[in-house]
Amino acid sequence: MRSLTQGKTFNVNSFLGPKDAQKGQYYVPQPRYRQFLDSYVSALEEGYQMYLTENYQQQVYKYFVELDWDWDTDLARVMEVTPLLIELISGIASDHYGCAFANVITSIRTPYKVHLNYPQLLTTELLASGCRDRVLAAIREHPRLCGLDVDWERLIDFPHGSLRLMGSKKAPWMDSDPEWVAPQDKAYAPAKLGPDGRWRPMRLTPSLLAAASIFPRAEQVAAFERSPAYLDMIFNDYEASKQRMEERRRRRMELREQYQQTGPPVPQVPLPPGSSKLPLVVTLEVQPDESVAVKIYIKSKFRTKAQPKHKFSLRAGVGQAEVVGTSGSVAQQGGGASGSEPSASLEERGEPHGAA
Structure with missing residues (x-):
């Protein structure tokens, strides 16, 4: 052993x-x-x-x-x-x-x-x-x-x-x-x-x-x-597995149609930070110039067709604040220091489109 x-x-x-x-x-x-x-x-x-x-x-x-x-x-x-x-x-x-x-x-x-x-x-x-x-x-x-x-x-x-x-x-x-x-x-x-x-x-x-x-x-x-018993079992198990997969696919389609009309259900209990069930993935990165890069990703299951992808990478410098609007636009508030870097989409920064 x-x-x-x-x-x-x-x-x-x-x-x-x-x-x-x-x-x-x-x-x-x-x-x-x-x-x-x-x-x-x-x-x-x-x-x-x-x-x-x-x-x-x-x-x-x-x-x-x-x-x-x-x-x-x-x-x-x-x-x-x-x-x-x-x-x-x-x-x-x-x-x-x-x-x-x-x-x-x-x-x-x-x-x-x-x-x-x-x-x-x-x-x-x-x-x-x-x-x-x-x-x-x-x-x-x-x-x-x-x-x-x-x-x-x-x-x-x-x-x-x-x-x-x-x-x-x-x-x-x-x-x-x-x-x-x-x-x-x-x-x-x-x-x-x-x-x-x-x-x-x-x-x-x-x-x-x-x-x-x-x-x-x-x-x-x-x-x-x-043996026939084993082969029959494999066939029956395969058929049962196919039925389960079809049922799951049907339920996913029903939920997707429901989300298009009403949006996803709101959790009854607040989710802890970092939970995989949260709709957003937000990361912060401190840059060499001491500015902060904000990366926001909204999971696809929480988006409707009417909404843009809502993928942003925002950089806030000193004296500048950036706010993500509900329509996906970025409203700049505050002093707006000259020479600050403009916001860039993930596509421009080479970020992948997949889920986090």
């Missing part, structure tokens, strides 16, 4: 954030990932505390689900419902991704917090969201689940970009567990659900971590991106 280099996006993140030696962001090349996992497990066995997550950064990743029970839920209900959920999710995920039977790797930190990793199933965040929708719909029709007073939307977590590595904890200042949660239950550990509904711990090994990793191999990604 090495610190982030220019042009690379981190794929391993630390909960320690700024308190970490490398500010919590690392990049591990795929060919060296198994070596990284070997070192990670060795560090855990030597007693080091680890705080790492894997981040898929909106790329293709291996499907996973998080079951996040509220701590105050009755334990008997948790133990009864969790096996049903795992069976239901595994069946729907297998069908959703076109796999006959998807293997699942489970890890827990108390029965209330469960991770399900599916090494065979490659996905994207959009496809995973669709699979989650199917799971929630199936729960509403399940004879043993539909009548339960459970917030399923909260229980079945939404894809959010990362998954904590087994053996890693959250930073101490992020820990919101109740006091009864034991120190060894702060990190997820591999466990298998037995026929009797009880969790049986398993040994954490680099091979297990490699199988449960959310990062697929390059050849797996290449095969997945040729």
Whole structure:
């Protein structure tokens, strides 16, 4: 694992954030990932505390689900419902991704917090969201689940970009567990659900971590991106994106027509100096002769067709004041010292026409 280099996006993140030696962001090349996992497990066995997550950064990743029970839920209900959920999710995920039977790797930190990793199933965040929708719909029709007073939307977590590595904890200042949660239950550990509904711990090994990793191999990604499911998703996402762009274009045109008639809306709250929402960009420059050059730019969205461009660069010398009129003319007031430089437009001074 090495610190982030220019042009690379981190794929391993630390909960320690700024308190970490490398500010919590690392990049591990795929060919060296198994070596990284070997070192990670060795560090855990030597007693080091680890705080790492894997981040898929909106790329293709291996499907996973998080079951996040509220701590105050009755334990008997948790133990009864969790096996049903795992069976239901595994069946729907297998069908959703076109796999006959998807293997699942489970890890827990108390029965209330469960991770399900599916090494065979490659996905994207959009496809995973669709699979989650199917799971929630199936729960509403399940004879043993539909009548339960459970917030399923909260229980079945939404894809959010990362998954904590087994053996890693959250930073101490992020820990919101109740006091009864034991120190060894702060990190997820591999466990298998037995026929009797009880969790049986398993040994954490680099091979297990490699199988449960959310990062697929390059050849797996290449095969997945040729699959009908991925191509359909890309097409549907493209169509949805086109519709969003058309809607934004239509709204911009409506606003532009409205501005031509009524002008832009006046902000209800005064904007702070330097705000990008202000209509004017004004800069002052002190010249060698101690005069001040005033550059004024009025943003195009705040101009109507009846108004000139209102781009000026005014220079006020000692004993001379210059005022910008509403029609774009410059009225000179005061003594008007002889020899003062005349006002010049941006075009004359070589200033660009673009937005500031």
